[in-house]
Amino acid sequence: MGKKNTLMRILTYDAVYGLIDYGTTEYNPDKIEWITKERCKVCGAAWIAENYVGGHFICPKCGAQDNDIMHIK
Numbered sequence: 001m002g003k004k005n006t007l008m009r010i011l012t013y014d015a016v017y018g019l020i021d022y023g024t025t026e027y028n029p030d031k032i033e034w035i036t037k038e039r040c041k042v043c044g045a046a047w048i049a050e051n052y053v054g055g056h057f058i059c060p061k062c063g064a065q066d067n068d069i070m071h072i073k
Contacts, residue, residue, distance in 0.1 A: 010035065010048060012072075022046045037072035040064050046072075 010022040022037050025048050036049040038056065045061035052060050057069060 010037065012037070017044070020046050022048050023051060024048075025051060039070045039072055041068045041070055 006027050007024045008027045009024050012020050012022070014020055020039070023046070025033075025035055034050065036056065037046065038049045038059075039046045040059040040062060042064040043059065043062040045059055047055060047060055049055035052058075056071075058065050059069065
């Protein structure tokens, strides 16, 4: 039997923004992976940092950087 990898969507609720969809990430039960959620203060985009090159520091939608990025726990 092969490994079963499934995509799962990361959804959270924020009192200010409402329901936020951080996109999909691949789930592998055999490997624990960090899921780092990021949000842009400029355009409001939300994403999973591990899904993007330079995703911790650069917004994939508008290109905002550093202090304009919120790290969500």
